[in-house]
Amino acid sequence: MQIPRSALKDPRTGNITSDPQIVKDIIYDFYKQSQSAVKPKTGKYLSNKAPRHYPWEQTQAPNPFELESHITRDEKEGTREILWLHSSIMDQAAFHECIRSLRNHKFPGLDGVVNEVLTMLPPISAKLYTSFLQ
Numbered sequence: 001m002q003i004p005r006s007a008l009k010d011p012r013t014g015n016i017t018s019d020p021q022i023v024k025d026i027i028y029d030f031y032k033q034s035q036s037a038v039k040p041k042t043g044k045y046l047s048n049k050a051p052r053h054y055p056w057e058q059t060q061a062p063n064p065f066e067l068e069s070h071i072t073r074d075e076k077e078g079t080r081e082i083l084w085l086h087s088s089i090m091d092q093a094a095f096h097e098c099i100r101s102l103r104n105h106k107f108p109g110l111d112g113v114v115n116e117v118l119t120m121l122p123p124i125s126a127k128l129y130t131s132f133l134q
Helices: 020-034 072-079 083-091 092-100 115-119 123-133
Strands: none
Touching: 092 115, 092 123
């Protein structure tokens, strides 16, 4: 059996065909399927048809005008106590542990001191630095 040069295998039937109309339909179906959207749009663009979940409509959303979050709200209501970093950093062991865990080549903090300087501080300077933080 000799197959013509413009023959294709029909994926629906599995037969090889050289009929120009069927070949055209096979090519059209292939490209239509390969270029179709992966997840077609639903068409629900109006707010009454597609529900929106905006962050400012959440019940626990912070109020941007009062600079209040759920943490500060809980502290104000007395249901939670905030553990501030400066109270635990005054402990010399905690301070040295924090200093040892610092990475090099990072941007300095608000005090302008880079991590490389902090890691090279002698113990007496570390005590002075913690007293400076108080």
